[in-house]
Amino acid sequence: MKISVIGCGYLGAVHASAMAELGHDVVGIDIDAHKIEQLAAGKPPFYEPGLPEILTSARASGRLRFSTDIADAAGARVHFIGVGTPQKPGSHAADLTYVDTAVQSLLPHLAAGDLVVGKSTVPVGTAARLAGVIEASGSGASLAWNPEFLREGFAVKDTISPDRLVYGVPAGAAGEHATALLNEVYASAMAAETPLIVTDYATAELVKVAANAFLATKISFINAMSEIADVSGANVTELADAIGFDVRIGRKFLNAGVGFGGGCLPKDIRAFTARAEELGRGDSVAFLKEVDAINLRQRQRVVAMTLQALGKPVYKCKVAVLGLSFKPHSDDVRDSPALDVAVQLRGLGADVVATDPQGIENSRARHPQLNYSSSIEETLRDADAVVLVTEWAEFKEIDPVWAATLVRTPIIIDGRNTLDAAVWRAAGWTYQGIGRP
Ligand code: UDX
Numbered sequence: 001m002k003i004s005v006i007g008c009g010y011l012g013a014v015h016a017s018a019m020a021e022l023g024h025d026v027v028g029i030d031i032d033a034h035k036i037e038q039l040a041a042g043k044p045p046f047y048e049p050g051l052p053e054i055l056t057s058a059r060a061s062g063r064l065r066f067s068t069d070i071a072d073a074a075g076a077r078v079h080f081i082g083v084g085t086p087q088k089p090g091s092h093a094a095d096l097t098y099v100d101t102a103v104q105s106l107l108p109h110l111a112a113g114d115l116v117v118g119k120s121t122v123p124v125g126t127a128a129r130l131a132g133v134i135e136a137s138g139s140g141a142s143l144a145w146n147p148e149f150l151r152e153g154f155a156v157k158d159t160i161s162p163d164r165l166v167y168g169v170p171a172g173a174a175g176e177h178a179t180a181l182l183n184e185v186y187a188s189a190m191a192a193e194t195p196l197i198v199t200d201y202a203t204a205e206l207v208k209v210a211a212n213a214f215l216a217t218k219i220s221f222i223n224a225m226s227e228i229a230d231v232s233g234a235n236v237t238e239l240a241d242a243i244g245f246d247v248r249i250g251r252k253f254l255n256a257g258v259g260f261g262g263g264c265l266p267k268d269i270r271a272f273t274a275r276a277e278e279l280g281r282g283d284s285v286a287f288l289k290e291v292d293a294i295n296l297r298q299r300q301r302v303v304a305m306t307l308q309a310l311g312k313p314v315y316k317c318k319v320a321v322l323g324l325s326f327k328p329h330s331d332d333v334r335d336s337p338a339l340d341v342a343v344q345l346r347g348l349g350a351d352v353v354a355t356d357p358q359g360i361e362n363s364r365a366r367h368p369q370l371n372y373s374s375s376i377e378e379t380l381r382d383a384d385a386v387v388l389v390t391e392w393a394e395f396k397e398i399d400p401v402w403a404a405t406l407v408r409t410p411i412i413i414d415g416r417n418t419l420d421a422a423v424w425r426a427a428g429w430t431y432q433g434i435g436r437p
Contacts, residue, residue, distance in 0.1 A: 322355060
């Protein structure tokens with residue numbers, strides 16, 4: 001099938017490549033000429049495991065091209081909208097400028113029977129409004145909403161073998177047409193057991209924000225437990241293991257630590273709260289403000305733990321920060337708790353040296369005031385304290401005996417509860433985790 005993907009940022013670039021990998025004839029479109037140039041040359045503009053491989057094979061097959069000209073979308077039967085919906089500056093609401101502009105610029109190139117498919121995360125009610133815009137254009141095209149659940153670091157796998165598919169479609173024949181087209185798009189991605197939920201626009205939009213709100217709540221819940229564990233001498237990891245055995249709860253997303261970040265969870269819970277307030281139901285999701293507050297408090301907690309462990313004026317200390325990206329297998333530092341901790345410590349006067357396998361370049365662009373090193377050894381050398389804030393395998397594998405020979409004072413704050421406390425203590429370290437005695 002001929003497919004266009006409007007927006008070649010994180011979501012769109014992965015989606016365009018994955019659609020070509022599934023056998024479709026795809027054009028990826030973006031207004032950013034530099035990004036298009038990079039993608040056309042087979043170079044993803046960000047780090048994502050597996051993406052370079054499918055990008056290369058899709059280009060070699062001739063099934064994937066990139067363009068800055070929206071007119072190149074003409075002729076495609078399905079047009080995916082994968083542009084960003086960032087947080088509006090000075091507000092918690094989502095900025096829909098890119099989605100609105102993408103749909104407007106697509107209108108002159110739509111033909112009867114075409115399907116525009118929204119993938120971006122949007123406030124509930126957006127799809128119905130955009131369906132009206134498309135209908136009023138008189139093109140005969142229609143709209144579906146098909147939220148994306150991909151996780152950074154696993155984006156290719158999550159797109160090629162999704163754990164569920166959700167279609168938000170209009171009622172009646174238009175809905176049947178949209179469902180048939182989407183089934184054709186995903187035919188080779190759908191296994192016999194892949195759940196498919198065909199629903200209305202509002203439900204499809206809400207599925208995405210509700211899923212992210214639930215995940216964020218789960219993380220903040222366990223982080224709240226870790227605060228209680230800290231003052232009561234309990235162990236939050238054992239607590240998570242024990243409650244996680246209850247299949248109704250589940251162990252995933254119960255890892256206490258410096259909290260969640262990235263381009264989705266923080267902004268999505270804020271936008272959800274803002275939208276609920278607009279709809280006059282702010283009280284219903286007011287708890288998400290607490291989820292956000294608990295999450296932000298974790299960063300301060302790690303900073304406070306570091307200051308306390310140092311036991312001397314921080315401006316005289318070198319602090320080694322292990323981790324910058326918001327999670328491993330990613331170079332994304334948007335709303336990263338790790339980068340935030342490094343910046344806060346620097347702001348307090350510490351001599352911060354930070355390292356990360358993928359996140360240095362993006363961090364340096366935002367925070368040139370920090371010192372960065374690509375070497376773990378250099379980062380640790382003469383440190384008065386070490387703070388681990390992203391659980392990359394490279395950091396978990398550090399030999400504490402070797403590391404102790406490099407630092408000035410063997411103090412480690414494990415902001416991801418990822419190290420073996422007993423092993424580090426046996427090597428002479430003062431070890432402190434989150435909610436661990
Ligand atoms: C998330 C959703 O998982 C995905 O379905 C959605 O489409 C986009 O948002 P992503 O932002 O890639 O994906 O990251 P995710 O793996 O969900 O992790 C989010 C954050 O939570 C990370 O900062 C991670 O370190 C943190 N986290 C996760 C915890 O602090 N504890 C946990 O137990 C799990």
